Amino acid sequence: MGVGKSAIGRRVARELGYKFLDSDDCIEKQVGKKIPAIFAADGEAQFRAYEREFIESGHPAQGCVVSCGGGLVVQEGMQELLKSKGVVICLFASVENIIERTSRNNNRPLLNVADPEARIRELLAAREPIYMDSGACIATDGRTITDVVKHMLRTYRACAKCDRPDSGQAT
Numbered sequence: 001m002g003v004g005k006s007a008i009g010r011r012v013a014r015e016l017g018y019k020f021l022d023s024d025d026c027i028e029k030q031v032g033k034k035i036p037a038i039f040a041a042d043g044e045a046q047f048r049a050y051e052r053e054f055i056e057s058g059h060p061a062q063g064c065v066v067s068c069g070g071g072l073v074v075q076e077g078m079q080e081l082l083k084s085k086g087v088v089i090c091l092f093a094s095v096e097n098i099i100e101r102t103s104r105n106n107n108r109p110l111l112n113v114a115d116p117e118a119r120i121r122e123l124l125a126a127r128e129p130i131y132m133d134s135g136a137c138i139a140t141d142g143r144t145i146t147d148v149v150k151h152m153l154r155t156y157r158a159c160a161k162c163d164r165p166d167s168g169q170a171t
Helices: 005-016 023-031 035-042 044-057 078-085 095-102 116-132 145-163
Strands: 019-022 064-067 089-092 136-139
Touching (some): 005 019, 005 064, 019 023, 023 035, 023 044, 023 064, 035 044, 044 078, 089 116, 089 145, 095 116, 136 145
Parallel strands (some): 019 064, 089 136
């Protein structure tokens, strides 16, 4: 969260001529509730089930860039499922940048706590090893969106060519 997935994903999709999908936006539309309302009414476990359902059947098989929420990849079996769908690229940022980028957004239920910085550190400590094993990793700190987009495009093209010659999707 707060690493630029949506802004960068939109630009990458445009450059590739692909459709852009944000898993959170799609889930909100499908369920008819905003993410905080889903967490409040149904709980995190149900939200994670919605994420899995979206990845399994909620988008085209090719020709799209999917921006996934930060907790999606850590679910049991999700790494393999994502890799079977296309090229997986994880974006990273420092805790300080994540705090700065998320501080003005109340649509992040996992950060609606007394100490958001401690929560971000806790989430990163738990998730980072999984992210590192999920696909290519790109840092966004101190870089322009244009620079990160170019890096992502190079990475996607290299991974698609080597790993999945028929791939038409970036996750």
